Amino acid sequence: ETGVTQTPRHLVMGMTNKKSLKCEQHLGHNAMYWYKQSAKKPLELMFVYSLEERVENNSVPSRFSPECPNSSHLFLHLHTLQPEDSALYLCASSQLSATDTQYFGPGTRLTVL
Amino acid sequence: KQEVTQIPAALSVPEGENLVLNCSFTDSAIYNLQWFRQDPGKGLTSLLLIQSSQREQTSGRLNASLDKSSGRSTLYIAASQPGDSATYLCAVRRSNTGKLIFGQGTTLQVKP
Numbered sequence: 001e002t003g004v005t006q007t008p009r010h011l012v013m014g015m016t017n018k019k020s021l022k023c024e025q026h027l028g029h030n031a032m033y034w035y036k037q038s039a040k041k042p043l044e045l046m047f048v049y050s051l052e053e054r055v056e057n058n059s060v061p062s063r064f065s066p067e068c069p070n071s072s073h074l075f076l077h078l079h080t081l082q083p084e085d086s087a088l089y090l091c092a093s094s095q096l097s098a099t100d101t102q103y104f105g106p107g108t109r110l111t112v113l
Numbered sequence: 114k115q116e117v118t119q120i121p122a123a124l125s126v127p128e129g130e131n132l133v134l135n136c137s138f139t140d141s142a143i144y145n146l147q148w149f150r151q152d153p154g155k156g157l158t159s160l161l162l163i164q165s166s167q168r169e170q171t172s173g174r175l176n177a178s179l180d181k182s183s184g185r186s187t188l189y190i191a192a193s194q195p196g197d198s199a200t201y202l203c204a205v206r207r208s209n210t211g212k213l214i215f216g217q218g219t220t221l222q223v224k225p
Contacts, residue, residue, distance in 0.1 A: 088154070104156035
């Protein structure tokens, strides 16, 4: 266990559904991240939150909406997704510094029908 | 734009062999470089982190080197074991926002 938990672990949704992914870190870190991992593609950073403020938005479509209510929790709200959004969504956290290591959760396997 | 490339994409070796995984990046202005391990369908586990001022880091049977000027890093695994079978990812960090740029990974299979 890395101290970063994600729920649900698997999610199947239709294109008109609204769902949310949840991430929680128990490490006292001050930064949290959402990544997308698709088959045959490198891991892609979607969003970075530092001290609960979004500092990076990597040109992600608006059908993905992040929320960081406090330093321990991060959500990814999903609506009107496309089949190509099916992927493994990984959350990570770190204590921002020049030497920080990111700790990853186990991921949510999302399938959009 | 920073790009990270890992070669080979896949590697299969018999147990006990020493092996080297390669990572190259196009922009040498990096904070650090990290090697991660990912088991199928799972999250990533950090193996080694090398700061831009360092040349190598070691942890057990793993040794990672960094040559910033040539844009290269290698991960050396000594005396490989079947439990080492996984995908190994290289990532570089360029900014103080913590953003990591990942390679596509090398999938390693160590056969008993």
